[in-house]
Every structure is written in structure tokens, then in C-alpha cells.
Amino acid sequence: MPLLELFSGLGAAGIAWGGPVAAAVDQSPHANAVYAANHGFAPKAWNLAGVRSSQLAGLAAQRWWMSPPCQPFTVRGARRDLDDPRVRPLLRVLELIAELRPAVLAMENVPGFVASATRGHVRESLMASGYTLSERLLCPTALGIPMRRHRYYLVARQGGNGLHTTDFDPAPACTPSRPLTSYLDAAPDPALYLPEATVRAYGYSANILDGADPLAVGTCFTSAYGRSPVRAGSYLRDLGGVRTFSPEEILRLLGFPASFAFSPEVPLRARYDLAGNSLSVDAVRTVLREAGVLDAA
DSSP states (O other), rough: EEEESOTTOOOHHHHOOOEEEEEEEEOOOHHHHHHHHHHHHHOBBOGGGGOOOOHTTTTTOOOOEEOOOOGGTTTTTTOOOGGSGGHHHHHHHHHHHHHHHHHHEEEEEEEGGGGGGGHHHHHHHHHHHHHEEEEEEOOGGGGGGGGGEEEEEEEEEEEOOOOOOEEEEOOOOOSSSSSSGGGGGSSSOOGGBOOOHHOOOOTTTSOOEETTTTTTBBOOOOOTTTBSSSSSOEEEEEEEEEOOOOOOHHHHHOOOTTTTTTTTSSOHHHHHHHHTTTOOOHHHHHHHHHTOOOGGG
């Protein structure tokens, strides 16, 4: 059955799904341009806070994926939760789920979502609509990928046995199945290297990886990477000095295929934003497969 991608971004969920995608919805012009260039069709630029039932019903999808904005729940944000206007699209989608009852719903968010009032509202709404829920936390390091990106995942099935499950115990990290160097550009752009003054100013607090270390694991890359010097992602030290990772390298760590490319008109700052807001394809695929959802693709 085809998948509907809500808050679709770069289309990582569709890549993980591996089957047909009925439609995608996102309001970011940059994300939609990159999506169209790589997936062959453009997402619908609908504001989900005001979307009509007939619009989603007309897409004829019984498998829904959504990655709603994480800013209301992030450690670095104000954590306004339900009071944040960026939650409104999610609340509207929940209303439409109660009405349209797709067979399967899955979603992703940051770990801070677990303790939020919004999660409580999501659970109550889905259970009242007859869904059986499975919730978990998963990091790509548990899959042998040398990048931390701890995330909350939910899979909800219409009907089921009514036995809701949660697994918020972090799975142990594995030794990287591939070294970090295998994800890197063959010839990094010289513009990625930091000035020595920046390294001296922030090197004590920045996470700088040794490019020669086969066990090196990067920290989570956020949309602030390339703008905020600390707590936004790792840096790499190689023979040329200390540098940022390129957006393309981040996408490889996220599991995007080698054929995936940014549209030429998308500026570097926007590429970092899009990569930092994207999903781990490998983690999403694992969640969907272990929930038995991919079997129905």
C-alpha cells in the first residue's frame, strides 16, 4: 500500500519505506524542490494546521508517516509544548486521523517528546480512535552507524490486540560497521575548514573527531550546524585541519542513497537546515520493519 508523507522534508521516510508513495506534504520551498528533484514529484505545499479532511482523503493512502516540528520539545528550545503554535499542524492531523482512520500511522520526534503533554494528547487521541500503539527510542549507533541521533518513534495500527508497548531503554551502541571515513567526501571543499582562530576559541567545547580513528562516532547534527559553533554537531580533524562536515556527508550518515543530491539552487545554509531536520533512513526502516509495517508495503 502507498505511503503518505506528512511534514515530508527530504523524503527520508519514503526511502525507508521502499514502496510507492502516494503523496507528500511540506511547506518548505527548499525541501520541496529537493524532494521533487529526487523523488520525481513535488510535495503539496499545504498548511496542515488548516488542511481539510477531503484533501487527505483524496490522496487514498492507508499508511501515514509524519515528522512534525520538534522545536516545541527540544532541549535548546523554549519547550512550550502544546502552547507552541508549531504544534497546531500535528493537532489538526490527529483530528483527521480520528475521522479518516488510516490503517497505520507512524511518527518521529526528538527524545524530549516523551515527557511532553503533546505525547499524552497523541496517545489519548489514537487510543480513542481504536489504534494499538508501539513506542520506542532508537539511535543509529545501535545499528552500527557512526552518528548519534537518538529519536522517539511511534507506530500505531488500527485495531490490533490493544496491548500498547513502550521501550524507552536505550539500546547499546555497536561498533561502527563502517568507519566514519567511508561516509566522507573524497575531496572536501576547502571552504569547510575552520579558521585557526575559531578552533582556538571553541575547540575546548566542540566535539572534534579524529578522522583516522576507525571507532569515531559523530554527535547529532542539528539544523543549527554550520551556524552555531557548539552543540550542533561534530567537527573533523584531518591532514588539512579542522573542518565541518558537508551537508552531503551528513546525508550519507543519515542513510540517504548515493544518488540523492541537493538541487543546485538550494544554498549551503538551507542544505544544512534540511539535513539537520531530516531522519535516519536506517532507523526509520528498522522501526517499520520490526513493527511489521514493511511487510504490508
